[in-house]
Amino acid sequence: MDNKSTMFQEIIAGLRARDERIQERIYVHYWGYLMGISTRYFKDRNLAKEVVNDSFIKAFKTMYDFKQDGTLEDFQKTFKSWLAKITVRTSLDKIRSNKSILTYVEEYEETGSRQVEIEEKLFVEDILKLLYDLPDLHRTVFNLYEIEGYSHDEIAVLLTIPVSSSRTYLTRAKQKLRELYKKSIESN
Amino acid sequence: MEQPKKELIEGIADLFEDYQEAYVPGEWEAFSKGREKKKYPFFRTWISIAAVLCLISSVVFYRLNQPLQLKNKSQITLKKSGVTPFKQLLPAKDELILPITDKLVQSAPGNKLNVEKHSLGTNHKKAHYRADIADSTPFQLLPDNDQLIAAALAKPSIEGNQLVNDKSISIKQDNSLADSAVNLKKEKISTLDFLLAESKNPVKIKEKKDKVSKWDFGLEVAPSMTRQNMNIGGGLTTAYRLSSKFSLSSGISVLQLEAGQDIPISSAQASTVSFNAISEKELLSVDANIKAIDIPIAIVYKLNKHLYTSAGVSYFNVISEKRNNTYTQTSEVFKTFANPVTGELSGSRAVISEVVAETTPETPLRGNSYLGFFNFSVGRRQSLFNKYNILIEPFIKVPIGRLSSQELKLMNSGLKFQISF
Secondary structure, three states: OOHHHHHHHHHHHHHHOOOOOHHHHHHHHHHHHHHHHHHHHOOOHHHHHHHHHHHHHHHHHHHHHOOOOOOHHHHHHHHHHHHHHHHHHHHHHHHHHOOHHHHOOOOOOOOOOOOOEOOOOOOHHHHHHHHHOOOHHHHHHHHHHHHOOOOHHHHHHHHOOOHHHHHHHHHHHHHHHHHHHHHHHHHO | OOOOOOEHHHHHHHHHHOOOOOOOOOHHHHHHHHHHHHHOOOHHHHHHHHHHHHHHHHHHHHHHHHHHHHHHHHHHHHHHHOOHHHHOOOOHHHHHOOOOOHHHHHHOHHHHHHHHHHHHHHHHHHHHHHHHHHHHOOOOOOOOHHHHHHHHHHHHHHHOHHHHOOOOOOOOOOHHHHHHHHHHHHHHHHHHHHHHHHHHHHHHHHHHHHHOOOEEEEEEEOOEEOOOOEEEEEEEEEEEEOOOOEEEEEEEEEEEEEEEEEOOOOHHHHHOOOOOOOEEEEEEEEEEEEEEEEEEEEEEEEOOOOEEEEEEEEEEEEEEEEEEEEEEEEEEEEEEEEOOOOOOEEEEEEEEEEEEEEEEOOOOOOOOEEEEEEEEEEEEEEEEOOOEEEEEEEEEEEEOHHHOOOOOOOOEEEEEEEEEO
16 A cells, blocks of 8 residues: 555544544645645735635635545545635635726737647746736636636636626637747747 | 647646645644634734733722722731630630730740740640541531640741740640641631631621712713614713612713604695795704703612613703704796797796705704603613623603604604713
8 A cells, every 4th residue: 555545544534533633634735736726826826825725724624524435546536626626716715805806807809719739848837927927817717617627607606707708708818828828939 | 659739728727737836844834823823813802802801800809999908907917916806715724825926925935935835735635635526526616725725835836936946845846746736726716717707797798888878970871863863962970879779860961862853734735835826835844953961860760680760850951953944835937938830939837846945043942941851761780890880771751841842853762871880
């Protein structure tokens, strides 16, 4: 049995026993993953950290009721996606609390939606820079749809915007990303 | 074989799907600290408030109890210097031993030691004996002479420095005896002290009761509502306790009342609005802003420790008054208009009715005094630090006499907050 399996078994046992000491292991193990999510929404790293910590607080309150019926692998997946969901929702709450973030949408010309193929290996830092250049609302819709896998209907509910707007913002976000990517490739 | 190139968006989605940053050491520790703060965000504030309140209450408590403490001090001195009260209980031969106190030992050590030497021989046995008795009857309340002798002797030998090294005091050499004698002494003396204190208590309580003032003074704030407006009043109150159940309360307060009344238009008046009424004003409503001094007097009946009810009247003096009258003004107008086809001018008469609000110079209440209101209230009294009382009292004030016949509805009700001391 590898270390990871042992750790997950410990987590499961800790959750069942409602042992608070397990929080540290969960925090240390998932901190990086949740930071990866929140940094897609917030350029400000401190804000991203705040969101991650808030997400852990929420998770630690309710995680002891997390049901574990399937295999260890199932637990890994479901627990991870549960934490991711909490982080996404906490990020959206944060965005909503800073109302100004989503009220301004930069308009830019539509130049068609030709697909762009990846020329070189993608690096997270580079792509994050491109994402930060998108208007906040566009970036949020892009993250929710393309990475988190939410549908437009769900996004519309989450962001309290019309479904059509969600589609439009996604299209614009993708278009802008392609443009920015091409520019960055050309400049290199 | 070369892999097919991915589309950018698909590539980004794949890149972030399982992306995770490396854990930064110290984050958990920072989180734990931060969480404690978040868990009790107001904890520090509340602790500070509690500390301030504790400080204030302890200062108030100390201040309030200062005279009482002085009394206690004098009592303590009495107890220390004296087993004296018990002296009277004892037969004559024991009187030689009983007055042995620290004071006496210090003033005349030689004599005292002799006395102790004399009495010590029997004391050993007696102390033993008493210790046995004390074991079997530990709560014996009244001491007999022997106990008092043992107690009186044991005290200077153990506590008085002067006697500690004296050879004549052999109690210390026998630890068990000394301990039992001391315990016995402590137990008996404390029991006796308790009884003494008990016997003195009724007097103290009586004294205390006698000293409690029959007068109460306080400050009050009384927000109230008239028909439409919110008003505020505040002032000083006083109460005189007539008996355990009844008291007479009075005070003085300044009230600001905004009141008004709609004047009903009679059907006869309404029908007069016609072409015959060339210009007519009809009073619709009166609104007034009154500032007045209210001096109530009421009988308060105490229902129980906390609840009371009161009924009374108040003298009402209007010091300022502003009035607004609202009228409907009906006027006749003559309108002319030209026929667009023929160009011929034609005219018609119309009656226009409009609502006008005017400030009136009339101040019929100002400067007048009235036996103004019937006051009824029910209240709850809550003691604070045994010295202050907080009173919360819903009330209603019903205008009477000339005040009730005014064009204003001055009836008002509200909640009175009072602190009395």
